[in-house]
Amino acid sequence: MxxxxxxxxxxxxxxxxxxxxxxxxxxxxxxxxxxxxxxxxxxxxxxxxxxxxxxxxxxxxxxxxxxxxxxxxxxxxxxxxxxxxxxxxxxxxxxxxxxxxxxxxxxxxxxxxxxxxxxxxxxxxxxxxxxxxxxxxxxxxxxxxxxxxxxxxxxxxxxxxxxxxxxxxxxxxxxxxxxxxxxxxxxxxxxxxxxxxxxxxxxxxxxxxxxxxxxxxxxxxxxAAFLATGATEIGEGVTSLGTTLTLKQLSDTPLFAPQFGIYSHRLGDRWLAGGASNVGGAVLAAHFEPAVLARLSAAIDPAVESSLDYYPLLRPGERFPIADPALAPRVTPRPDDDAAFLHGLLEGIARVEALGYNRLAELGGPPLVAVRSVGGGALNATWTVIRARVLGVSMRPAAAEQAxxxxxxxxxxxxx
Missing domain, CATH: 3.30.420.40 (ATPase, nucleotide binding domain)
Structure with missing residues (x-):
């Protein structure tokens, strides 16, 4: 039919x-x-x-x-x-x-x-x-x-x-x-x-x-939002770059780690596992207006690694991929160049994303094979290139975002 x-x-x-x-x-x-x-x-x-x-x-x-x-x-x-x-x-x-x-x-x-x-x-x-x-x-x-x-x-x-x-x-x-x-x-x-x-x-x-x-x-x-993207291959991940950073990955085995807020939904004989971090777009919005963010992003060379080691939180506390309610934000030192500062923030969030997918693998999930992105941050081409470099996998387009x-x-x- x-x-x-x-x-x-x-x-x-x-x-x-x-x-x-x-x-x-x-x-x-x-x-x-x-x-x-x-x-x-x-x-x-x-x-x-x-x-x-x-x-x-x-x-x-x-x-x-x-x-x-x-x-x-x-x-x-x-x-x-x-x-x-x-x-x-x-x-x-x-x-x-x-x-x-x-x-x-x-x-x-x-x-x-x-x-x-x-x-x-x-x-x-x-x-x-x-x-x-x-x-x-x-x-x-x-x-x-x-x-x-x-x-x-x-x-x-x-x-x-x-x-x-x-x-x-x-x-x-x-x-x-x-x-x-x-x-x-x-x-x-x-x-x-x-x-x-x-x-x-x-x-x-x-x-x-x-x-x-x-x-x-x-x-x-x-x-439903994950399914909308068209991700069907074991190991594919979908990252939501909204106010916070949310990861979901298609797995051939269920993953449960309540200390990280991870549990698995069943999709036939496959599983959808993931977690949510406190880093994300809210951190970027706290420092830059949208127009300034777009202008500074265009000035960044995404192929070059930032020298800054940030864990960009708005306030102390993280749930995934690090479970620590007292984890302190790390957004210093701040360079005089705003583009360099944004570069560090974008790359810092990308490293948290990579750490998240690595956490899923440590818990028994499959190796990450590709990522599809949704949310407002997915529209930032500079950030997409940075994330692809940090994650070491291809970035596939989302077929749709609507649940x-x-x-x-x-x-x-x-x-x-």
């Missing part, structure tokens, strides 16, 4: 939709915002999805759409009744869980579990499972998929990870019983990109989609 596919990326700020052809080339995109005051309202989510699809339909025909997949914000959860009706507002990814429930996980969960932490969805479930009328706790992408299919009982392996799902054994683990957690109130788990069902006829007609459209298991926003395109790739997988 072949045809075009739709991906929907749902976040706290809005919904984005992408239409791709069988080769994952983007045909059209659409978007709709969610008001900050309504980002916990699932009705606002669905309204934004409908408006994003309407915007998409205004730019391209959806008559050939055969499949659709959704990615959502990792860790955002929603309690629902048996009919899928929300029993209250959603708990966002950064909303704190009850401290006692968080503490109860420490001695029972493996140290490598992604369900630890102050905002743990599993800790939230320990509270929500006693909510009157609760049938299931769903993740954001799960509930939207349920609005399409009418079935509110499924999730994907990536969204389930922070709720305690074991991606290695591919099941909800036995330790849930030790927490007095009822797994029957958690959704069944499916690999990303597998068919969950067919769109409801009335929903298809309302949204202008074909009644044959397959709804596929989705993923998290971070995984909705990654979700659409999963929808295409459901057609194969």
């Amino acid at each position: 072949s045809g075009v596919a739709i991906g929907i990326d749902l976040g706290t700020g809005g919904a984005r939709a992408a239409l791709v052809d069988p080769d994952a080339l983007v045909l059209a995109t659409g978007a709709a915002p969610i008001a900050p005051t309504r980002n916990r309202d699932p009705g606002a989510w669905w309204h934004a999805v409908a408006r994003a699809l309407a915007a998409l339909r205004g730019r391209a025909s959806l008559a050939a759409a055969c499949a659709l997949a959704i990615d959502g914000t990792s860790g955002t959860v929603l309690p629902v009744d048996a009919a899928g009706r929300p029993l209250g507002p959603a708990s966002l990814y950064n909303d704190p869980a009850d401290p006692e429930n968080v503490a109860s996980l420490v001695d029972i969960l493996p140290a490598t579990s992604a369900a630890h932490g102050a905002t743990s969805p599993l800790a939230k479930f320990l509270h929500l499972q006693y909510l009157p009328g609760l049938a299931r706790m769903l993740h954001q992408a799960d509930w939207i998929a349920g609005r399409f299919t009418g079935q509110f009982d499924a999730t994907d392996e990536n969204n389930a990870l922070k709720t305690g799902y074991d991606p290695v054994s591919r099941r909800w683990p036995n330790f849930l019983s030790r927490l007095s957690a009822d797994p029957a109130r958690l959704p069944s788990v499916h690999p990303p990109g597998t068919p969950l069902g067919t769109i409801l006829p009335d929903v298809a007609d309302t949204l202008g989609l074909p009644r044959r459209t397959i709804i596929a298991a989705g993923t998290t926003d971070g995984c 909705a395109v990654g979700a659409a790739r999963l929808a295409l997988a459901a057609l194969s």
Whole structure:
């Protein structure tokens, strides 16, 4: 079966939709915002999805759409009744869980579990499972998929990870019983990109989609963004050069190192591992306005190594690739020449990037073979050359940056 596919990326700020052809080339995109005051309202989510699809339909025909997949914000959860009706507002990814429930996980969960932490969805479930009328706790992408299919009982392996799902054994683990957690109130788990069902006829007609459209298991926003780049080779990395530096690498083995914030999402028989540093674009923005940054970058010879040894942090503390909450910023000495100073900052961040990929290799990951870049820093050609020299690998172009395109790739997988 072949045809075009739709991906929907749902976040706290809005919904984005992408239409791709069988080769994952983007045909059209659409978007709709969610008001900050309504980002916990699932009705606002669905309204934004409908408006994003309407915007998409205004730019391209959806008559050939055969499949659709959704990615959502990792860790955002929603309690629902048996009919899928929300029993209250959603708990966002950064909303704190009850401290006692968080503490109860420490001695029972493996140290490598992604369900630890102050905002743990599993800790939230320990509270929500006693909510009157609760049938299931769903993740954001799960509930939207349920609005399409009418079935509110499924999730994907990536969204389930922070709720305690074991991606290695591919099941909800036995330790849930030790927490007095009822797994029957958690959704069944499916690999990303597998068919969950067919769109409801009335929903298809309302949204202008074909009644044959397959709804596929989705993923998290971070995984979807990686998939959008087109990285498919074991050892390929994707570096996000935004406010902070985030690395993800495709691996043939799972990596778990909670001391560095590293855990692995499952993508079929492959794994997506990575970590996030505190260095990044925020450091550059603290010293230079965008126009000045562009002008100074053009004055740098990226083939020449800087003599400065910087670890460019805004404030003390690092999480990956060095786990040290007291690690001091190193941005001195500062030369009189601003271009030389910027050269040192750019190269310093590149060295942290290289150290990050080396850390993944030390933990059992594959050798780095190439890197694709996303985020604002990816547009800096001088920095790209510096990074290629420091990393010692080729820099491949990202096919796309929008997470909705990654979700659409999963929808295409459901057609194969």
